[in-house]
Amino acid sequence: MDTGVPDLATLGRRIRHFRTEAGMTLDRLGADVGLAASQLSLIETGKREPRLSTLDAIAAALGVGMPDLLAKEAPNPRAALELELEKAQQSPIYAELGLPDFKPGRGTSDEQLKSVIGLHRELQRRAREAIATPEEARRANTELRELMRARNNYLPDIEDLAEERVRASGHVTGAVTHREVSVMAEQLGFKLIYVDDLPDSTRSITDLANGRIYLPPASIPGGHGLRSMALQAMAHRLLGHERPDSYAEFLWQRLQINYFAACCLMPQAASVEFLAAAKKEKRLAVEDFRDAFGVTHEAAALRMTNLATEHLDMTLHFLRVAGDGALLKGYENDGLPIPTDVTGSIEGQWVCKQWSARRAFDEQNRTTENYQYTDTPAGTFWCATQTGTTRDAQFSISLGVPFSQAKWFRGRETTVRAESRCPDPSCCRRPSDDLESRWAGNAWPSARLHAHVLSPLPTGLFPGVDDQTVYEFLEHHARQA
Template sequence: MTTAELLDEDGPDALAVGRRIRQLRAERGMTLDALAAAVGRAPSQLSMLENGRREPRLSMLRAIAKALGTGLDALLETEALDERAGLELAVERALRSPRLQSLGLEPFRISKSVPDHALRAILSLAAEVDRLHDERAATPEQARRANLELRRLMRRQHNYFAELEQHARDLLAAVGHPGGPLTQRAASDIAAHLGFTLHYAPDLPQTTRSVADLRHRRIYLPERVSGDPRTAVLQALASRVLGHAEPADYTEFLRQRVEQNYLAGALLIPEDHAVPFLREAKARRAISIEDLRDAYAVSYESAAHRFTNLATRHLDIAVHFLKVHESGTITKAYENDDVNFPTDRLGSIEGQLCCRRWTSRVVFDIDDRFNPYYQYTDTGNGTYWCTARVEHSSQGAHSVSVGVRFDDTKWFVGRDTPHRGVSRHAVETCCRRPPAELEAAWRDRAWPNAATPRTLLATLPTGSFPGVDTTEVYAFLQAHAPRA
């Protein structure tokens, strides 16, 4: 049997063996030099062995056991000789772990003068580091749970957050915004009011949308902004306005993202101006997401999101929102109108395939991309009406749709659409199972090569801000910091 076989994963490791050798030697009053002489090796070699830095050969272990007057089994025992030895061993293992070493902590020799309670404190801290790391390294299931809890909160509040609306109201008043579309100059005025200057950089880290230098009160943005440049500025400022600290877990990270996006939307489409606009449209039975988009010069998705914030609170209209990738995957969802979207076993909508007969999927097959697409869809929970549009991004095409129950359709432009569909979202045979004739013809004659999503088996990116390369961010800030 080799030493490697003796020191397998179920038995003692080299560090444990080294510690037992040291303790047995000390108990016998033998110096390191004396043991080295007895086995015919240099003291430095024995020192490395006792410190677990070298795996001993089996012949060496036998020689050491003989010199110490004990058997080979005594050196390979899995249990520590005493409680103190066990503590030292556990601390040394913790200090050598990749997780602690990644923090820049170097292992050190534990002398007898280090009290037991100090060793226990080190172990507790190491365990807490592991716990926080595991908590932040959210698995896809943990992320879905966090997202589900956040969506439930949004539903309870009808996706309306009064404190965020007040923040937006105060900021707009501070810069003298009269209402209506927020100009880029007004967005810059908000930054100046908060004590920040805006800087556009060609080398912004690719894992970020913006970077805030809190020391010098600077906001860095990419030179080439995809989408509305005002949104990038306002989202960057939102965390400062809301006093966000480093998120403690993935749930807090998601909540902060929602708050940032909400506040940016509330600044772009102010409640005090938008509500009268929407109420007047309801009185005319002419509510239109396109009109809201055009009135405030925002994207269709921004207008749709903002409508969900205000619809139930101010118009007494329950609503649902979907963003669906061209692959059919639901990427964002909100509902408080009892629409029955497909869910996984946890109740999460995001990540599920949208029914191909639902408006959000049908719209991809419509040639007319200039006008919105409207459709009534019969479901197990009643009939719903939706308006949808396709938008493009670096991640591909997405459809964005807003829908209401049949009884609320009377308030909307597009209610006279002739398009009809039938969908049973939660029923597999609705569209996720092929028709019987197709299945019979091809079941045993087809073999697709699946394009597996790269995130299917991977955990979410770790860190306080998942997916962000903090080393790259710090190097960027160092390079762009103003010189004294």
């Protein structure tokens, strides 16, 4: 907010400028305005705020008008440089370096000052670049989703790598066991250690110096199983990841490790064999795929998006939707009109209330999938939706296909049908005329503001991770070993 008055440092420099121009010492000016020279010095260095009556007296003693004294600009180019340097050295960015302040003297040239200030400007520029705003993160996430859509959500190199590591562990058939995951870690030179004091900002920590992967003693609510977390940690090493230098690269690495873990828990050859047989018998179901490999419903649905187009010759869509209708995660290559904002981002957009992803929350029986056909402006789609609950909220997982491909799925015989006209607001967002006339002007809801809307994304060597607690954790456990 522009207050129209200078900050204390600028005010102090202007007082000093006019005092030296008038040829007055601190003692002389102090005597004229009734202040000790030491008190006046604190005002000139910006360390004390003067009263208005004191400023009146100073202006009168120096023979300048109050507007000149209170101007927001530095009194001269040299003072502007010194003020900029002073403010830069007070910033948290510079304080984190632990370096002493540079105090220019009379012998410091303007060019020397400009060089030091140039370094500070570059330091601040790089710090600003390192902070990913929500807009930057959404853009990076959108670009990544479009990249995966162009690849049909399929990464063959990681598929091959995962298949190789699973075979090397001795796995033959069925769900990959905890023991086989431990063998995979040992083959990479790591030991899995389960501890109950992992820092809150981490899922796992890899001790590269001592060959250990620290994991929590139990799965994290929301579907992050211990096998998956261990495999994700190993993936960083197998894929040769370096410290990400941008938020986009961080998201890409996270996608890769999640993809690798899914490939190991649901190996390509066995998964394709299972899904192809189910398709042939026209009984494809996320539930069966989930149970066959001992994974979460969401993991099974996402894995089907990796394999369906490449190996089953079908397009499809996946949605994870919050209980309030906000889209948390989505993928489609079947033409489903997923809502987007003007940037193309889908996260946080409300899905149509007529879609099964929303209507499933109203079902009494949530232990099985809910099936539904939905007529949309882009055609008719069939969906299977399962609801779930985390520690904080409820959500739904939907996997669907165009009408012509519903014949391969169990639940295709459902008679549940809905019509969605979204994005036409008359579909489910515009109130009826009766409600509009009754409540327009008589309602004032207090909107819930999510903190992440205004907050920059966390920084650090790895976004969102508290480096100090991680290093303290590693030091503690290294001493105990």
